[in-house]
Amino acid sequence: MTTETWSTIHSVYELSPTTFKKSSRPKEKYYAVKGGDAFYRTRHWKTERILNEARALLLLAKTKIPVPKFIRCGDNDDGTMFLEMSREDGVELSEVGKACHMSGTVGHNYVGECENCKAIAQANAKDFIQTILLPELANLTSDTTGLDGFVIPPAWMLETDTRSKWEPVTFSDPVLIFIHGDLGPSNLLMDPKTLTVKCVIDWENSGYFHPEFQKWEVDMGRYYALYTERNIHLELASSITL
Structure with a gap:
């Protein structure tokens, strides 16, 4: 290799x-x-x-x-x-539906795209996020935004608020949880045989924020829709601005 x-x-x-x-x-x-x-x-x-x-x-x-x-x-x-x-090898969730991953006689499609594999993988990813990922992240708490003094909001917020620096904000209690910041189909690596989540990648936009910042989608279209929610972006930005 x-x-x-x-x-x-x-x-x-x-x-x-x-x-x-x-x-x-x-x-x-x-x-x-x-x-x-x-x-x-x-x-x-x-x-x-x-x-x-x-x-x-x-x-x-x-x-x-x-x-x-x-x-x-x-x-x-x-x-x-x-x-x-x-x-970490695997297939991005966003790419799973481009081919059938069920081999042998149980194959859904032998050529072309496979909506069945896509649906199975998305259901597995959703279950993983809800039962493992989110509870684990919720256990990581802090009273100060960002991570070790650096604050970068979620990727889907940055096209609305383009400021070049976000100052850390400290609250009286550890009310913030750790978030991924870019949790969509492209950053979930799936096992091509079992269609279960194998690895969560690309944590560049991660940090401690209010629970409302923990947005995610397993469907690419719905994930891109997060980028268009300008009013929500502004509301969230005001909650972490001095």
Whole structure:
């Protein structure tokens, strides 16, 4: 098995037989892409996101939630930051329905998309979130927003409120719970044979917030709809603003 490398506008990824590494990208890489300058100016916290996920993985290792194992985190030679973790194989929930995963005579479809597998996987993911993930996260409480002094709200809020810095807010009691911040079908890795949740990935937007911030969906269309709830975004933002 060889090492694979690919990139998006905001991250570089490296997948080895045993590890997965993500790195932030330098400013010049953004500006080399059409429209990348605007993306650089509005997509804040290039290196901070990487560090935030590293801290989250260390915290979550103490729970029953299956997450990648933290290996190391540090600075690249170009000033960007990297996070290396264990490789966790699986099929993104968002991709399950593109093929049938039931082999042999019980196969739903032998070619093309499979709505049956998609429905089974979504039901399993929903049960996992409700019975394991959310209870475990609710046990992690704090009186201060964010994680270790850094605050990044859920991904679906950031297109409404584009401020470049969120100050931590401390309450008189530990009323905040830990949230994923980007809990949708793309960040749930499913076992291709059992169609059950194998790993929860991409904790860049995680941190301590009010329980109302803990939004999630197992269907991609309904997850994207979270991005359009502008009034809810503003209400939530006001609850964590000094």
